Amino acid sequence: MFNNFFHKMASPKYFYRISGRLIPWLAIAFVLVTLAGLYYGLVKAPPDYQQGDSYRIMFIHVPAAWMSMFVYVVMATAGAIGLIWRIKLAEVVAISSASIGAWFTFLALVTGSIWGKPMWGTWWVWDARLTSELILLFLYLGVIALYNAIDDKRTAARAVAILALVGVINIPIIHYSVEWWNTLHQGPTVTKLDKPSIHLSMLIPLLLMAVSFKLYYAFVVLMRARCEVLERERHTGWVRELAETK
Amino acid sequence: MTSDSLTRAFALLLKRDLVLAVRHRAEMINPLLFFVLVTSLFPLGIGADPKLLQAVGPGVIWVAALLAALLSLEGIFRSDFEDGTLEQFLLSSHPVSVLVLAKVLAHWLITGLPLLVISPLLGVLLGLPGDAIIILLVTLALGTPVLSLIGAVGVALTVGLRKGGMILSLLVLPLYVPLLIFAASAVDTAAAGLPVTAHLSLISALLVLALSLSPLATAAALRISLS
């Protein structure tokens, strides 16, 4: 009985300790990579011959858009692991990812819109990528709303996992259908956000920023997951002890 | 457990839901009225120019169909949840996904099929040509079951919640986007006199996918919601 109890408690406590040590290192790595990315992106890379300096928005827009999809897949995978093997920690990671993913999607939408203004002359164009991002944002908001609406957080986490799995099957279909729709209703504007034949001097900062966003996600998701663990384990001895020694 | 008894359970459940629906006719008629009403608001809102109406017609009818389906979705599980029948399903020895399929089929017969029957009238109101109306019927015949199937997952996830309705629309509408795109553009293409086999096979693919996966997801969601 005591042994079993101890075994069950060991895992979140262990996670809390290890993640606490990991976060500063990830944060430092994030700052270093970001500084390098910004230096290469804003200073070293030459202006684009067509878009001038406005293309530099790409160095945050594209990594943010990549992250918005990546985080959704992580969320669905973690949710599935939580559902199948009943691993609490996977549930925690899944739900902690949801709001960060929504923020990345928001960032991709806003920067895409700001980039679109000098390129298209309007703040919003029903461009395939922007439209997909908009629907992705709705998917994220649905996940967050469902989680908040269910009082029992364990039930909520499992319901969210199902929803994320349904969503992850649908994302490629939505993406494809929106692209198809876009070619049917192609307006006079041609999308310029799509893959310019990219030069190495632009590729380096783009990849650096992509790595920087991944590092950022890694340490922020750990920070959120730690809060979630504290909340769920608030009636256990180690959390009380931790709270009182602070 | 033989497959024979499973078939009987399926048929019994279907019959029970249909009988219940006939007794509560308002639940059948309200989404239908809503469908007609929303569609006829558009000419009032954007003007009655025949060319304009024909251009927006397919999209308008399909959006109205999505909203009408959304309105009726809660009915799939709501009353069974409230009187405890749903828990009996989960306890029964039959696979829950098959029982779910029976309920979704009943729901489609009650709410989807009437939309299908009335839609030619709306097509005429919006000035769609004859070919386009036939394709509209085909897309609705293939598409409304998808609406019920995907919707069932959303309802199963929100059935125990007090403000489930608001969240349900947020969960379900984004998932309807591909169907809306393919179906509305099929009708559009047909109105322009072009072939639509590609569209129809894409919608059929969506139907097959929804038919095979959504009962499983719905059953899993019901287990979680009722735990």
Place this chain on the structure above:
Amino acid sequence: MSLNEFFNMGGYAFYVWTSYGIALLVLLINVILPLRQRKKLLGDIARAARRARRDTT
């Protein structure tokens, strides 16, 4: 390249710096929110534990 030229961004200063500014803001918000939540949680838990101990003794 002069510093002035750098901040001017070839005439696109407004768009480029707004984008980077919003990105910085979003990244900061997502760090500050969990930090504050953790602090509040730990405070709440400590207070509840102290109260529980006072009630038993």
